[in-house]
Amino acid sequence: MAKPVAIEVWNPNGKYRVVSTKPMPGTRWINLLIEQDCRVEICTQKKTILSVEDILALIGDKCDGVIGQLTEDWGETLFSALSRAGGKAFSNMAVGYNNVDVNAANKYGVAVGNTPGVLTETTAELAASLSVAAARRIVEADEFMRAGLYDGWLPHLFVGNLLKGQTVGVIGAGRIGSAYARMMVEGFKMNLIYYDIYQATRLEKFVTAYGQFLKANGEQPVTWKRASSMDEVLREADLISLHPVLDKTTYHLINKESLATMKKEAILVNCSRGPVIDEVALVEHLRENPMFRVGLDVFEDEPYMKPGLAEMKNAIVVPHIASASKWTREGMATLAALNVLAYLFQSYERSESRERLIYKGMSGDAIMLDESLCDGRLYHCVGLII
Ligand SMILES: NC(=O)c1ccc[n+]([C@@H]2O[C@H](COP(=O)([O-])OP(=O)(O)OC[C@H]3O[C@@H](n4cnc5c(N)ncnc54)[C@H](O)[C@@H]3O)[C@@H](O)[C@H]2O)c1
Ligand SMILES: O=C(O)[C@H](O)CO
Secondary structure (H helix, E strand, O other): OOOOOOEEEEOOOOOEEEEEOOOOOOOHHHHHHHHOOEEEEEEOOOOOOOOHHHHHHHHOOOOOEEEEOOOOOEOHHHHHHHHHOOOOEEEEOOOOOOOEOHHHHHHOOOEEEEOOOOOHHHHHHHHHHHHHHHHOOHHHHHHHHHOOOOOOOOOOOOOOOOOOOOEEEEEOOOHHHHHHHHHHHHHHOOEEEEEOOOOOHHHHHHHHHHHHHHHHOOOOOOOEEEOOOHHHHHHHOOEEEEOOOOOOOOOOOEOHHHHHHOOOOOEEEEOOOHHHEOHHHHHHHHHHOOOOEEEEOOOOEOOEOOOOHHHOOOEEEOOOOOOOOHHHHHHHHHHHHHHHHHHHHHHHOOOOOHHHHHHHHHOOOOOOOOHHHHOOOHHHHOEEOO
16 A cells, blocks of 8 residues: 655645646646646655556555656556546656556556647757857866965966867757757857757758858858768767757767767767766776866756766756756646646546647746757647657
């Protein structure tokens, strides 16, 4: 028998029971659920990562939908329990869904949603911040200053890398990778090389047009290249940012061999998922190459770091905060609630079309649509995977 977990209840007499495994920013998501006659139960247990047992207790005997978090293991056990409780919908409050076994959800007839788009620019901005912080050694310099070690300007003090005119490499040029590439090309006038299994046509057009604009103004034009292999990016780029999904094809994409192909003074940024990098190999590489620098938002064994990483002066580490802006986190919560509503109403009130329901939720000011996602149709902004 699972132990009970602490919850906060909104609209106790609501017809549908929707559980959120964590309190989420803003109230819009709660109001949207209440407006559709949901009783909303929010887990308030003081425990950062809930176990499968905790979530089983939250699901209970009757549960129509759940909003969960990327730290939770949504597999066979949870989806079968949700299905037994009458649940039809699950949404991750994240765009990444490597913690979700979509096949298991499918098997038990539970729809899965994620929250793309609203976090694209926020995440790209953090990747850009880590890139600049690593290039200019900002964290090291800050620590030096606070330690009272600064005793005057010196020609060699915290010399870093100039980004302008260098090459930025993007692995995984999807929504976030493309937004990041644009920031680095436009903001720092870097040339672009990218690797993705799909062609990033809009990104290529942007860099071409920006290059023409610079040329017309008498400046050095920026260039782009789609690499035929990831290694080509690793060999040629001065700064490399990782933005692929985490799956079998990207697990340990960056390992001892691939690190060895990178320039000795290159910068590597990871705002995708920790296991995309073999972190043990990375620590060894950082130790052996003091001029190689990394900026990491995600870690292989989150919340832990592999031994030695914390001591590396050439590493900047932040705790998975890439999407952490107020606007974005409220938007993610709202999208997650809309994902659940979309499926609840598809099953319970067939007369209300999914498009209309979601349109109703989306109208207002909280969510700005990402054009590349919606393709002119609003409901594409809600990340329904199945
Ligand atoms: N650190 C954070 O807080 C944070 C925030 C948002 C997203 N993320 C991560 O970023 C990922 C990307 O998000 P997105 O919205 O840009 O997704 P997206 O689907 O738009 O982009 C992912 C890209 O990766 C490419 N890709 C897939 N397999 C590849 C491979 N083997 N090699 C090269 N490219 C490959 C895809 O073709 C796609 O273009 C998410 O899946 C998530 O894990 C992390
Ligand atoms: O995948 C995601 O959305 C992030 O890791 C959290 O924003």
